[in-house]
Amino acid sequence: MLADRIGIPQLRDMAGRSERVVTVIELVELERIADLFNQEWVDGKSANSGHYRLQVEAQFADHGRGFPELVCQVSGILPLSCQRCLTLLDWDVALEFRLAIVATESDLDHVTERFDAVVADEHGFSLVEAVTDELLGSLPLAPTHNDRAQCADVEEYIQAVPDDDGAAHKEQVNRPFSNLATLVGRGSRTDDMDSN
Numbered sequence: 121m122l123a124d125r126i127g128i129p130q131l132r133d134m135a136g137r138s139e140r141v142v143t144v145i146e147l148v149e150l151e152r153i154a155d156l157f158n159q160e161w162v163d164g165k166s167a168n169s170g171h172y173r174l175q176v177e178a179q180f181a182d183h184g185r186g187f188p189e190l191v192c193q194v195s196g197i198l199p200l201s202c203q204r205c206l207t208l209l210d211w212d213v214a215l216e217f218r219l220a221i222v223a224t225e226s227d228l229d230h231v232t233e234r235f236d237a238v239v240a241d242e243h244g245f246s247l248v249e250a251v252t253d254e255l256l257g258s259l260p261l262a263p264t265h266n267d268r269a270q271c272a273d274v275e276e277y278i279q280a281v282p283d284d285d286g287a288a289h290k291e292q293v294n295r296p297f298s299n300l301a302t303l304v305g306r307g308s309r310t311d312d313m314d315s316n
């Protein structure tokens with residue numbers, strides 16, 4: 121049912137019954153953030169591997185405010201790329217968000233500021249889309265391994281630079297990392313000097 125969109129009448133019904141939906145979102149359903157996944161991992165394994173998936177608990181409610189409310193908890197692990205060393209990074213997801221689900225743009229006026237609101241148009245509401253939006257809002261621009269020791273390639277690069285012919289090759293290999301670091305405003309130069 122997650123892949124399906126839920127119409128407003130059904131949402132009101134679910135909210136009236138305080139329905140709780142417990143389900144799993146597989147990676148293949150997260151189409152809009154698929155570009156963030158580590159490509160080597162995606163190429164090498166089934167994108168449906170059980171290690172990487174999201175558990176979702178969605179509690180619908182009607183608190184008499186005139187629109188269905190949703191409190192949603194999301195947990196799990198995503199296969200991102202470390203922006204320091206570009207290798208696979210297990211990214212822990214732990215999100216909770218609360219949404220007001222309204223039928224039209226004009227209904228947004230009735231939603232108090234305590235809520236984020238989503239407009240379910242004629243196509244209805246999609247839990248996967250709502251979770252994807254929250255993920256996009258919460259993921260860092262440049263996720264990295266917590267422990268630098270896990271970024272072996274970068275250490276290798278730093279060691280290799282003062283050397284001879286091999287250095288040029290390694291520098292090229294690691295250039296995408298340097299560019300990304302610059303893009304997000306985190307120069308790697310200071311780190312390099314610290315390590316030397």
Ligand SMILES: [Zn+2]
Nearest residue numbers: 202205265271
């Ligand atoms: Zn790393």
